[in-house]
Amino acid sequence: MQRTLSALALTLILAAPPVGPVMAQSKSVVEFAPGNFGTMVNGTIEGDEYIDYMLGAKAGQEMFIELTVDGTNGTGSVYFNVLPPESAGEAIYNSSIDGNSTTVPLPSDGDYAIRVYQMGTDADAGKTAGFRIDLSIQ
Structure with missing residues (x-):
């Protein structure tokens, strides 16, 4: 009886459909126009996806970031994290805690991600929100 139940449980586990599709995340390189130290980035985010805006910088510089929601079919709960070079997801700034406008001192040379x-x-229900990011490095 025990063996039959174990075999049945294994069959049910193997036959179960996957939890959900793996959503592709996107990455975009940000470049400033010649002679400029900043730019405006516009985008749209849907559900639980995330977008990484990549920007090269040097240790000792400061990155200014201000995110503004620009239209949504939800509550507009859009945020950003600043991830240092080689980060496995650890942020040096989290706007859901500290606010959607900041100046962050950069600790090392390399490519930073504004996630x-x-x-x-909004994430759970697949809502969509437009946003603008005012971004500069000094």
Whole structure:
């Protein structure tokens, strides 16, 4: 009896459909026009996806970031994290905690990611939000 139950449980586990599709995340390189030290980035985020905006910088510089929601069919819960070079997801700034406008001192040379994402009901329900990021490095 025990062996039959174990075999049945294994069959059910193997036959179960996957939890959900793996969503592709996107990456975009940000470059400033010649002679400029900043730019405006526009985008749209849907559900629990995230977008990494990549920007090269040097240790000792400061990155200014201000995110503004620009239209949504949800509550507009769009945030960003600043991830240092070679980060495995650890942020040096988290706007869902500290606010959507900041100046971050940069600790090392390399490519930083400004990761834009939604949280809560908007992420869970697949809501869409437009956003603008005012971004500069000094």
